[in-house]
Amino acid sequence: MSKPPIPRKAVYRLSLYHRGLQRLRANRVATVSSAALAKAAGVKPTQLRKDLSFLGQFGTRGLGYSVEALAARLTEVLGTTRLQPVILVGAGNLGAALLGYAGGFAREGFEITAAFDLEAGRRRVGDAKMPVHPISGASEFIRAHAIKLAILSVPAAAAQEVTNLLVGAGVQAILNFAPCVLQVPPHVVVNTVDLAMELENLSYFIR
Amino acid sequence: MSKPPIPRKAVYRLSLYHRGLQRLRANRVATVSSAALAKAAGVKPTQLRKDLSFLGQFGTRGLGYSVEALAARLTEVLGTTRLQPVILVGAGNLGAALLGYAGGFAREGFEITAAFDLEAGRRRVGDAKMPVHPISGASEFIRAHAIKLAILSVPAAAAQEVTNLLVGAGVQAILNFAPCVLQVPPHVVVNTVDLAMELENLSYFIR
Structure with missing residues (x-):
């Protein structure tokens, strides 16, 4: 892995987004805007977009993020795929x-x-x-x-x-x-x- | 109380100093330098001096802080005097x-x-x-x-x-x-x- 590590505080916020997405998934929500996901995590939308940029390309302008895909990517990045x-x-x-x-x-x-x-x-x-x-x-x-x-x-x-x-x-x-x-x-x-x-x-x- | 409140992160550090002082007191140490107390709390000495300035005058140049007096002042400021x-x-x-x-x-x-x-x-x-x-x-x-x-x-x-x-x-x-x-x-x-x-x-x- 040659990619630079994600900063410590950004990793915490990724966990917050992860939680928000899990709740949306439980409620069968398929897509979420950056504004709504940021609010659920208590951060500014610009902060959220910056943090998610560490994960590569995500979201479609005007359509928001796929709850399923973003949650899966976060699970992978956070290393909680396996027990x-x-x-x-x-x-x-x-x-x-x-x-x-x-x-x-x-x-x-x-x-x-x-x-x-x-x-x-x-x-x-x-x-x-x-x-x-x-x-x-x-x-x-x-x-x-x-x-x-x-x-x-x-x-x-x-x-x-x-x-x-x-x-x-x-x-x-x-x-x-x-x-x-x-x-x-x-x-x-x-x-x-x-x-x-x-x-x-x-x-x-x-x- | 008209004094401006101590910033949130400084209050956390005051708790760290408080812990360090309690340990020193248990070991019957009477005075401590800012360098030693800062090290015990994992902060820079300049940070410690800045944080303690919120408490008013403390310490004597070249002699350091009185463990007893500083611990008592911190207990008072942190509001943990009573249960x-x-x-x-x-x-x-x-x-x-x-x-x-x-x-x-x-x-x-x-x-x-x-x-x-x-x-x-x-x-x-x-x-x-x-x-x-x-x-x-x-x-x-x-x-x-x-x-x-x-x-x-x-x-x-x-x-x-x-x-x-x-x-x-x-x-x-x-x-x-x-x-x-x-x-x-x-x-x-x-x-x-x-x-x-x-x-x-x-x-x-x-x-």
């Missing part, structure tokens, strides 16, 4: 909560294939009562199953050490719920979701 | 998972005081087996307890309608987990956390 295996590391309160939501991730194309924890033989967690393996087995599992994606929900104090282990074994992308900034090599991408920080941020705006 | 009441609306899989993490929110200053769902008398959920009330009682509860902050974890199809109800009753800030863009009046702030979209975004970068 993507993911491991979860850290099966404390938040990790258990996330495992409880495994069905929601699966609907979007991500399958949590194993869970690991720092405390060996912690317990079974989540609705599916998924077994939790000791972290010592994570490297081997990652290599054996070519896992590229990990959800990290360990305490902040352990997050960097666990990250080093995951990256060393081949993980290339981490969805990080630990409230800290992770240091990773350039080929690794980290998205951090800090739920308490989101609430704190909102808290500032309600006085 | 902030929050309601959760939508007690399906994700909502139940979030209620299971209620202890984590409480540690950060947010208390989930009630849970509501579209299906009346749904069930009790979470570790604390919190009762889930029918949504019809939400407006009265919000008014009676002057609730300003809500966590929204209903399906996308119901999210806008529920948002209108919450805002009508006095909610000013929403942490939205529904995968959609909510329309709200200017005095209401929405932060959206879309877990599947975060994974989809990472997925793009691992090919």
Whole structure:
């Protein structure tokens, strides 16, 4: 693949368009204008057209986009054509909560294939009562199953050490719920979701 | 309050500094340089100094910041001095998972005081087996307890309608987990956390 990568924020917006298209498809809508799709995603139509230009030619002037074709192209570009295996590391309160939501991730194309924890033989967690393996087995599992994606929900104090282990074994992308900034090599991408920080941020705006 | 509000992104960074300071305090560190605090938050020192200028005068040239004083000032500015009441609306899989993490929110200053769902008398959920009330009682509860902050974890199809109800009753800030863009009046702030979209975004970068 020699094409330049799509910028990070544009990829987020492609996901938003993807969602909008899925809803239109569920409602049996066949075509959509750039103005309508932009509104559904909360962006300006010029932004949408610029973002979709990363996908090559799409849409017919005056007729809009084919919902089916654009959705299929986005699925392909976003890499969610096949079920993507993911491991979860850290099966404390938040990790258990996330495992409880495994069905929601699966609907979007991500399958949590194993869970690991720092405390060996912690317990079974989540609705599916998924077994939790000791972290010592994570490297081997990652290599054996070519896992590229990990959800990290360990305490902040352990997050960097666990990250080093995951990256060393081949993980290339981490969805990080630990409230800290992770240091990773350039080929690794980290998205951090800090739920308490989101609430704190909102808290500032309600006085 | 006549001071202009701090920009949205700066408020996020203040939360990052707040975290860093809490860790330093736990390690009994009394003062910190702007360079060290900036590194812990993953920002440039010039950015940190600019952000902290929103708080007024802080730090002594050559000595750095007092960890205790700066942390206290940030707690005050971020409005997390007292326990902030929050309601959760939508007690399906994700909502139940979030209620299971209620202890984590409480540690950060947010208390989930009630849970509501579209299906009346749904069930009790979470570790604390919190009762889930029918949504019809939400407006009265919000008014009676002057609730300003809500966590929204209903399906996308119901999210806008529920948002209108919450805002009508006095909610000013929403942490939205529904995968959609909510329309709200200017005095209401929405932060959206879309877990599947975060994974989809990472997925793009691992090919």
